[in-house]
Amino acid sequence: MRVVLAGLFLAGLSGAALAQGTWHLDRVIIKGSRSVPASQLYPVLREQPGSAVTKDEILADRDALTDYLQKQHVTGSVNPALVDKHNGHVDVVFNIEDNGIQQPTTVTVAPTLAAQNFVGNRKIDTATLEAATGLKPGDKLSAQMLQDAEQKIGAVYKQKNIGVQINPQVQQPPGGAVTVTWNITESKKKMKRNTEDLGGYSTDQ
Secondary structure, eight states: OEEEOSSSTTTTOOHHHHHHOEEEEEEEEEEOOSSSOHHHHGGGOSOOTTSEEEHHHHHHHHHHHHHHHHHTTEEEEEEEEEEEOSTTEEEEEEEEEEEEEOOOOOOOOOOBEEEEEEESOOSSOHHHHHHHHOOOTTOBOOHHHHHHHHHHHHHHHHHTTOEEEEEEEEEOOTTSOEEEEEEEEEESSOEEEOTTSTTOEEEOO
């Protein structure tokens, strides 16, 4: 019995076995996988015990294992080896060098402001409110920026002694820029801060 290690996959086989080119596969063994159970890897292999296999088919199974492990974010390598059992029979051992799972890096991209609209503002014109927010098309938005803009709109109404309720609505089509609609409800009552409404403003009841 002769073990052929990874590298030059067929190097070291006897001349007769090397010349044969096709072998009868007795067993497939997966070793060294710590991050993914071996039982989960065996179905990835195309060549199964009892089949006739070639060098290319074994290398194709190596590549299939490598691809599968990469999709599971496992770093390392797959190193196949042959165990020559003579008479044309072999075992294939896939030695996995498992360096653990590397979690993919997630990059969060801030949405871009396309436009902001004002609905319901009868007592203060849109241009004044739009300028007060400090937002302009092309800005990269954050939750804090929207909260600040909402407070600035409320401050304009407070200066005018006009009670107001502000309800922002954010719309973003898949892959597109954001449109912010400020829904304004005005009244003549004194304005107070509504601490239960996530940065919203409301009038006294």
